[in-house]
Amino acid sequence: MKNLQNLFVVSLLLLVAFVSCKHDNSITIQGDIKGLNAKWVYLQPNYPIGSLPIDSAKVINGKFEFVRHPDTLFIADLVLLKYKDEKGKSNFLSVADPYKADKSKPSLYAAFIMEPGLTTLTGDLSNNKGISITAGHQNEFYFKNLDLPFIRISKDSVKRSAQAARIKKLVEDTPDAYWALFAFNDFKYDLNHQQIKSIFDEFNDEVKSSYQGKNIKQFLDDQPKNKNEFPNSVFADQNAKPVTLVDTTRKLNMVVFWASWCGPCQREIPSLKKIAFACKNDNLRFVSVSIDDQKTEWIKAVNEENMPWQQLIIPAKQVNRANAQYNLGWVPQIYLVNNKRQIVKKIDGFDAGNEEIVKTFITNYLAKN
Numbered sequence: 001m002k003n004l005q006n007l008f009v010v011s012l013l014l015l016v017a018f019v020s021c022k023h024d025n026s027i028t029i030q031g032d033i034k035g036l037n038a039k040w041v042y043l044q045p046n047y048p049i050g051s052l053p054i055d056s057a058k059v060i061n062g063k064f065e066f067v068r069h070p071d072t073l074f075i076a077d078l079v080l081l082k083y084k085d086e087k088g089k090s091n092f093l094s095v096a097d098p099y100k101a102d103k104s105k106p107s108l109y110a111a112f113i114m115e116p117g118l119t120t121l122t123g124d125l126s127n128n129k130g131i132s133i134t135a136g137h138q139n140e141f142y143f144k145n146l147d148l149p150f151i152r153i154s155k156d157s158v159k160r161s162a163q164a165a166r167i168k169k170l171v172e173d174t175p176d177a178y179w180a181l182f183a184f185n186d187f188k189y190d191l192n193h194q195q196i197k198s199i200f201d202e203f204n205d206e207v208k209s210s211y212q213g214k215n216i217k218q219f220l221d222d223q224p225k226n227k228n229e230f231p232n233s234v235f236a237d238q239n240a241k242p243v244t245l246v247d248t249t250r251k252l253n254m255v256v257f258w259a260s261w262c263g264p265c266q267r268e269i270p271s272l273k274k275i276a277f278a279c280k281n282d283n284l285r286f287v288s289v290s291i292d293d294q295k296t297e298w299i300k301a302v303n304e305e306n307m308p309w310q311q312l313i314i315p316a317k318q319v320n321r322a323n324a325q326y327n328l329g330w331v332p333q334i335y336l337v338n339n340k341r342q343i344v345k346k347i348d349g350f351d352a353g354n355e356e357i358v359k360t361f362i363t364n365y366l367a368k369n
Helices: 002-021 137-144 157-173 178-190 193-200 211-222 263-278 295-305 316-325 354-368
Strands: 027-034 040-045 055-058 063-068 077-084 090-092 111-114 117-124 132-134 234-236 242-244 252-258 284-290 310-313 333-338 343-348
Touching: 055 063, 077 178, 111 137, 137 178, 157 178, 157 193, 178 193, 178 211, 193 211, 211 316, 234 310, 252 263, 252 354, 263 354, 284 295, 295 310, 333 354, 343 354
Parallel strands: 027 117, 252 284, 284 310
Antiparallel strands: 027 063, 040 055, 040 077, 077 090, 077 111, 117 132, 234 242, 252 333, 333 343
16 A cells, blocks of 8 residues: 555656646736727737637726637747727737837737737827737747748848858747748748758757648658759649659650649740740650649649640649649749759749740750750
């Protein structure tokens, strides 16, 4: 009996130790807003747009409070506070950028970071200066780096390396920054494998093990190990027949990634038809690959556009891997690949001048090889 009692005491102590070591992810959002003539305030995710509220709080004399206790691994997220005025019109509580130097012309943002700890929102809706926010380091990072997801990564290798170093330093200084992880999804297609890995390694383990963190880790794992070899995946044609992407019996493969919903892709099709007609050659293989998630829309577009070359679509189960393998952060993209699966030319986006560039390149390449 004594041994059982001792075992119970040890187990209880271990449980207490485990609970005490867990992060306190409790969230409190308090508001004291003058002129807030509403009965309820609603807390909802910023993404996807139009998401349903995840919580609501009653408003009494302009004051309200949200208290949440996440019971799973929590990663800070962008949220909005929405309310309906006395006329039934929906509005957002707009937060003023606390780090904008010129307070006379405040920058207003509907979103802020929902993070563990206390977040307070104060202000007066009648002065149009926005709501003041006092919160933790997640919001501090967010407001200081609002432009991070919208950075245009340079095509110049030196400038691109400098941008990657700057982003890496930001993550190194705040390794649990949600906003940096969110931004990473936008510019991962513009950086090389080593740059992406170098930045990702700076996030802490909790961020890496989050849903978005795991997605980026998978993206890295799916990128080609041999940078000099174009991945030769198997995709499906209109009849769901598997087809190898690159025909290594041809000297040159022109691979076009596109989508039925993509405006620039549609504008590019007449040029592609002219290229295909002008460059008829047994040594050239022409193929378009769709990233459509709706196969019916893809088939409809293929029938309407009447493109006289092979049409493939990436099966749903292969989409994420293909995005990493072929760097499909945008479409259209044209890859010209030789029979050794080496990329000999790549064109991003559509420009009317691309037609002559591609025709000239194909003609010259086939004449020399």
